[in-house]
Amino acid sequence: MTTWVRAWDEATGQERARAVFATTFGAAPDGVWSAPGRVNLIGEHTDYNGGLCLPVALAHRTYAALRRRDDDTARMVSGAEPTAVAERELAGVAPGTVGGWTAYVAGVAWALRARGLTVPGFDVAIDSCVPVGSGLSSSAALSCSVALALDAVGALAQDRAALAADCVRAENEIAGAPTGGMDQAAALRTVPGHALLLDCRDLTVRHVPFDPAAEGLALLVIDTRAEHALVDGQYAARRATCEEAAAALGVDTLRDLTDTPGDAERALATLADGTPEGEVRVRRVRHVLAEIARVQEFVALLEAGRLRDVGPLLDASHASLRDDYEVSCRELDVAVEAARAAGALGARMTGGGFGGSAIALVEADALTTVAAAVDAAFTAAGLRPPAFVV
Numbered sequence: 103m104t105t106w107v108r109a110w111d112e113a114t115g116q117e118r119a120r121a122v123f124a125t126t127f128g129a130a131p132d133g134v135w136s137a138p139g140r141v142n143l144i145g146e147h148t149d150y151n152g153g154l155c156l157p158v159a160l161a162h163r164t165y166a167a168l169r170r171r172d173d174d175t176a177r178m179v180s181g182a183e184p185t186a187v188a189e190r191e192l193a194g195v196a197p198g199t200v201g202g203w204t205a206y207v208a209g210v211a212w213a214l215r216a217r218g219l220t221v222p223g224f225d226v227a228i229d230s231c232v233p234v235g236s237g238l239s240s241s242a243a244l245s246c247s248v249a250l251a252l253d254a255v256g257a258l259a260q261d262r263a264a265l266a267a268d269c270v271r272a273e274n275e276i277a278g279a280p281t282g283g284m285d286q287a288a289a290l291r292t293v294p295g296h297a298l299l300l301d302c303r304d305l306t307v308r309h310v311p312f313d314p315a316a317e318g319l320a321l322l323v324i325d326t327r328a329e330h331a332l333v334d335g336q337y338a339a340r341r342a343t344c345e346e347a348a349a350a351l352g353v354d355t356l357r358d359l360t361d362t363p364g365d366a367e368r369a370l371a372t373l374a375d376g377t378p379e380g381e382v383r384v385r386r387v388r389h390v391l392a393e394i395a396r397v398q399e400f401v402a403l404l405e406a407g408r409l410r411d412v413g414p415l416l417d418a419s420h421a422s423l424r425d426d427y428e429v430s431c432r433e434l435d436v437a438v439e440a441a442r443a444a445g446a447l448g449a450r451m452t453g454g455g456f457g458g459s460a461i462a463l464v465e466a467d468a469l470t471t472v473a474a475a476v477d478a479a480f481t482a483a484g485l486r487p488p489a490f491v492v
């Protein structure tokens with residue numbers, strides 16, 4: 103029996119958030135704003151290296167019902183725990199002062215104010231169908247839904263790129279999550295029917311048509327439900343290695359090594375200094391540089407109407423993340439291999455890794471067969487059952 107995590111339709115999501123708001127605060131909100139979770143098609147661990155990535159928005163969204171207040175207080179409640187109302191004075195919000203999910207909410211107000219914008223106090227009720235802890239960016243869906251709400255009630259008129267940057271700051275500095283920027287851009291800057299080609303060097307975007315159904319295909323998302331400790335530490339460690347390598351090579355970001363042919367090879371040769379640490383640096387940098395090139399190839403195929411041909415790029419991305427970047431895990435490898443064995447055109451882990459989700463590009467009419475095969479492979483491997491999202 104496979105488990106499918108269905109998205110709420112827009113009306114349901116709005117209604118749920120409104121209901122939590124009304125029950126908690128005894129009034130109607132000024133409005134309800136929402137932002138989606140995401141999966142990344144390709145371009146993993148490239149965002150904090152100034153590289154390219156290609157996320158698509160999920161139908162699963164986080165809804166924020168919000169009403170402005172006349173004072174400096176923020177009251178926050180979540181449909182996941184409707185009896186626990188958190189209350190903060192916004193003036194007291196600073197790095198290290200807020201914990202848990204409310205850091206993503208109060209953090210956005212803090213980041214907007216840090217830019218000199220006037221943000222009022224507020225009451226907010228959150229409800230969400232984005233799976234939490236699945237590498238599908240539930241945190242960015244949360245911070246971005248709140249950013250849209252505060253932008254509207256505060257009449258701030260900020261563009262979405264600026265709001266995405268505020269959400270990154272909120273997550274990095276208030277929630278203490280060193281994320282790179284892909285998730286927030288995916289939540290705020292995608293348009294329907296398109297993947298978002300995000301250039302993390304200058305934060306420009308291009309909307310690339312992505313419509314698997316039109317080609318008889320479907321994108322299966324496999325939430326491994328694997329819980330991993332040390333995630334933050336490992337993510338930060340990968341990021342630090344890349345930044346050290348860039349500094350040693352005299353470039354701002356690893357992306358700069360992709361501008362001139364031959365630079366990448368020379369950089370890898372320089373990093374290979376015969377030490378075990380040098381060997382690790384070579385593998386990490388090799389992943390980043392090859393992954394940026396794969397994004398370019400993937401986009402070229404999409405723009406040529408050749409979605410059916412991207413499978414090998416997905417597979418190569420997974421191998422590189424598993425072997426060179428070392429951010430996969432047993433559950434992700436089992437998911438990817440089982441999907442491929444059941445006929446997927448290609449499959450890879452998506453998101454930060456160490457658990458979370460994988461994606462598989464499958465024939466639309468084979469969706470349930472592939473899901474059942476992955477489910478069976480998890481059982482055979484003694485793993486707890488995964489969940490599926492389309």
Ligand code: GLA
Pocket residue numbers: 142145146147148149150281282283284285453454455
């Ligand atoms: C997490 C981070 C993103 C990105 C991915 C890896 O999802 O939040 O910024 O770095 O990992 O591509």
